[in-house]
Amino acid sequence: MAKPKSQAIQARRIRPTIHDVAKAAGVSIATVSRALNSPDSVRKELRERVVAAADSMDYMADSVGKALRRQRTQIISTMLPRLADPLFSAVASAIQETLEENGYLGFVQTSGFDNTNLFDRAKRLIEHGTEGLIIFGRIDDQRLLDYCRAHQLPLLSAYSYFEKSEVPTIGFDNYLATRQLVEMLHTLGHSRIAMISGSDKGNDRQQSRIRAFRDINAELGQEPVIEFTHMDFDMADGGAALRRIMENHPETTALVCNRCVIAFSVMVEARRLGIAVPEHLSLTGFDDIDYAALFDPSLTTVAVPSEKIGRAAAKAMIAHLETGAPLGSRRFETEVILRRSVARPRAPA
Amino acid sequence: MAKPKSQAIQARRIRPTIHDVAKAAGVSIATVSRALNSPDSVRKELRERVVAAADSMDYMADSVGKALRRQRTQIISTMLPRLADPLFSAVASAIQETLEENGYLGFVQTSGFDNTNLFDRAKRLIEHGTEGLIIFGRIDDQRLLDYCRAHQLPLLSAYSYFEKSEVPTIGFDNYLATRQLVEMLHTLGHSRIAMISGSDKGNDRQQSRIRAFRDINAELGQEPVIEFTHMDFDMADGGAALRRIMENHPETTALVCNRCVIAFSVMVEARRLGIAVPEHLSLTGFDDIDYAALFDPSLTTVAVPSEKIGRAAAKAMIAHLETGAPLGSRRFETEVILRRSVARPRAPA
DNA sequence: CTGAGGACAGTAAACGTTTACAAATCACGA
DNA sequence: TCGTGATTTGTAAACGTTTACTGTCCTCAG
Numbered sequence: 001m002a003k004p005k006s007q008a009i010q011a012r013r014i015r016p017t018i019h020d021v022a023k024a025a026g027v028s029i030a031t032v033s034r035a036l037n038s039p040d041s042v043r044k045e046l047r048e049r050v051v052a053a054a055d056s057m058d059y060m061a062d063s064v065g066k067a068l069r070r071q072r073t074q075i076i077s078t079m080l081p082r083l084a085d086p087l088f089s090a091v092a093s094a095i096q097e098t099l100e101e102n103g104y105l106g107f108v109q110t111s112g113f114d115n116t117n118l119f120d121r122a123k124r125l126i127e128h129g130t131e132g133l134i135i136f137g138r139i140d141d142q143r144l145l146d147y148c149r150a151h152q153l154p155l156l157s158a159y160s161y162f163e164k165s166e167v168p169t170i171g172f173d174n175y176l177a178t179r180q181l182v183e184m185l186h187t188l189g190h191s192r193i194a195m196i197s198g199s200d201k202g203n204d205r206q207q208s209r210i211r212a213f214r215d216i217n218a219e220l221g222q223e224p225v226i227e228f229t230h231m232d233f234d235m236a237d238g239g240a241a242l243r244r245i246m247e248n249h250p251e252t253t254a255l256v257c258n259r260c261v262i263a264f265s266v267m268v269e270a271r272r273l274g275i276a277v278p279e280h281l282s283l284t285g286f287d288d289i290d291y292a293a294l295f296d297p298s299l300t301t302v303a304v305p306s307e308k309i310g311r312a313a314a315k316a317m318i319a320h321l322e323t324g325a326p327l328g329s330r331r332f333e334t335e336v337i338l339r340r341s342v343a344r345p346r347a348p349a
Numbered sequence: 350m351a352k353p354k355s356q357a358i359q360a361r362r363i364r365p366t367i368h369d370v371a372k373a374a375g376v377s378i379a380t381v382s383r384a385l386n387s388p389d390s391v392r393k394e395l396r397e398r399v400v401a402a403a404d405s406m407d408y409m410a411d412s413v414g415k416a417l418r419r420q421r422t423q424i425i426s427t428m429l430p431r432l433a434d435p436l437f438s439a440v441a442s443a444i445q446e447t448l449e450e451n452g453y454l455g456f457v458q459t460s461g462f463d464n465t466n467l468f469d470r471a472k473r474l475i476e477h478g479t480e481g482l483i484i485f486g487r488i489d490d491q492r493l494l495d496y497c498r499a500h501q502l503p504l505l506s507a508y509s510y511f512e513k514s515e516v517p518t519i520g521f522d523n524y525l526a527t528r529q530l531v532e533m534l535h536t537l538g539h540s541r542i543a544m545i546s547g548s549d550k551g552n553d554r555q556q557s558r559i560r561a562f563r564d565i566n567a568e569l570g571q572e573p574v575i576e577f578t579h580m581d582f583d584m585a586d587g588g589a590a591l592r593r594i595m596e597n598h599p600e601t602t603a604l605v606c607n608r609c610v611i612a613f614s615v616m617v618e619a620r621r622l623g624i625a626v627p628e629h630l631s632l633t634g635f636d637d638i639d640y641a642a643l644f645d646p647s648l649t650t651v652a653v654p655s656e657k658i659g660r661a662a663a664k665a666m667i668a669h670l671e672t673g674a675p676l677g678s679r680r681f682e683t684e685v686i687l688r689r690s691v692a693r694p695r696a697p698a
Numbered sequence: 699c700t701g702a703g704g705a706c707a708g709t710a711a712a713c714g715t716t717t718a719c720a721a722a723t724c725a726c727g728a
Numbered sequence: 729t730c731g732t733g734a735t736t737t738g739t740a741a742a743c744g745t746t747t748a749c750t751g752t753c754c755t756c757a758g
Contacts, residue, residue: 027708267643294610
């Protein structure tokens with residue numbers, strides 16, 4: 001009985017507004033706004049009355065009204081392949097923290113590993129007032145690029161660094177990192193090096209690493225030995241790749257795995273097959289995740305400065321929005337962490 | 350020369366507005382709004398003119414204006430300890446995806462492991478129009494609880510499930526999961542079981558697991574053997590805890606590690622010390638992360654349905670906002686994944 | 699006492715939408 | 729021809745802010 005005020009639809013908005021504060025303090029809304037935003041411009045006595053009133057009712061200025069009036073939302077959005085991956089989430093986390101420290105807020109959206117149809121997914125972010133867009137990896141959607149250019153929406157490609165890029169890019173260079181790693185193996189004396197990669201479809205990271213490997217092999221006049229895995233579907237698939245390599249290329253003395261999880265899977269299979277790591281086969285991973293050091297033998301990897309990259313990307317975007325400073329690219333150095341999974345090659349048979 | 354239009358400050362807003370579309374289509378803004386939102390209510394010919402105009406200029410309705418008028422932002426925010434942790438990010442990822450599928454968007458904020466001062470960090474989220482707040486873990490900030498109650502801001506505690514909770518809670522029960530695990534060890538014949546925990550300060554997960562362990566020991570009339578580690582600062586600290594336990598309680602036959610990474614660290618140290626796993630010592634982890642299966646021996650853990658929890662939390666919040674259905678609690682079952690790191694206890698010496 | 703000028707507060711417009719209401723148009727039967 | 733009612737479109741107000749402009753009051757020098 002007695003319908004509950006028929007609100008239902010228009011219900012939301014339990015929060016006090018600036019009008020409520022003004023009424024309580026007995027001043028105009030302009031005075032409230034000034035008392036809260038530029039305290040010096042209002043007489044002490046009034047200011048205190050306003051602040052007291054605001055506090056007493058937990059007043060928070062509504063960012064929606066504010067954004068509409070100021071034409072600034074202070075929102076910067078990030079799109080990344082997936083959150084449940086320590087490599088990406090470490091960077092995303094640094095971005096979010098940096099945004100918050102600077103008065104911004106960020107939407108986070110996972111886009112999967114295919115960057116060709118980003119525009120449709122980015123739409124909602126843009127609608128909601130995104131002032132800057134940070135996207136992990138190479139941006140392959142021409143519609144998005146066109147839109148951002150046409151409407152002056154700042155766009156930043158983060159995580160991977162690209163020598164040639166349509167948009168500014170902040171991150172590490174997968175190509176150089178792999179060269180660095182393989183050259184280190186070379187210096188140790190390895191000449192028969194194979195690679196196990198994850199799927200490179202729409203994945204700029206794997207693509208760059210494979211390209212680096214092919215280039216090095218070409219320089220040495222060797223046929224590159226590369227096997228692919230599908231670890232997303234089958235965690236044990238690295239073992240199968242190892243068996244293929246040992247069967248077809250038993251002369252291999254070092255194995256470059258393009259993801260740590262591949263290296264782990266290979267290591268387990270190697271133990272099962274009685275292949276000693278590193279005595280018979282040296283092994284490397286990529287992305288120095290925590291577990292790499294805990295494996296037995298501990299795993300040689302490439303360390304990526306995720307935190308630095310995230311902070312740099314967020315800061316660059318903020319600086320661009322606030323000072324108009326142009327968004328520049330920036331390459332971060334990676335470092336090979338040499339651990340026990342790598343040794344000099346075994347003596348030739 | 351010739352100052353660039355003196356925009357600078359008021360520059361933002363390159364996006365076309367509904368007025369631009371209206372002018373281009375030669376209709377009023379009301380018609381544009383209707384043509385786009387309830388197409389049936391406008392004559393075919395006009396509707397097409399409007400849509401064409403909107404498309405030609407990439408018009409997207411501004412969510413800020415829309416939110417102000419509708420008093421709905423469709424934003425649901427999540428606060429979690431840290432993103433760079435596969436346990437949390439898997440749940441967060443599911444939340445974000447579910448939100449997006451349902452027309453919502455979500456802010457993500459990391460709050461660290463201390464949930465006592467959440468209110469200040471939540472403020473910005475609330476200001477920005479958050480309609481519902483999902484927080485990982487127990488919510489210990491009374492100010493936040495009071496505020497949410499007073500202003501009817503829906504609050505949901507996710508990830509962990511609590512039997513007694515001030516707010517609705519969706520997740521798995523750490524207490525039960527640990528009991529489940531320890532009882533399984535018991536059934537196998539283990540009677541001397543020790544626990545290695547991470548820091549339990551402000552961490553409801555570790556607290557519940559420790560409580561379960563103490564309760565079981567009490568029921569058996571045993572003194573609980575618990576060691577603490579600080580793996581956040583020193584990845585190898587698990588090894589030190591193992592040495593302490595083997596020294597002070599050499600009769601231990603099974604070791605319950607409250608985080609997988611602790612178990613990994615312990616396993617490495619065990620191998621170094623010549624302690625055979627599982628022959629001499631059975632070992633368990635928690636949270637069935639991918640690497641658990643890859644370790645050697647593969648690690649027995651508790652599997653947590655992260656994806657399901659995330660989706661359920663997001664869906665519950667959305668349903669509450671849209672239908673007014675009360676936010677209910679929900680407990681998800683965990684499952685012990687028995688792997689090679691656990692065996693029957695060794696024969697007593 | 700008067701006027702100028704400074705300090706402060708209030709009024710109203712604007713930001714981009716949606717929507718209640720009013721107005722216009724049209725079809726059609728009397 | 730006109731009136732009626734249905735259909736379609738336009739007008740204007742409102743959402744919560746900020747801020748340019750105007751107005752008021754006070755102080756103080758002339």
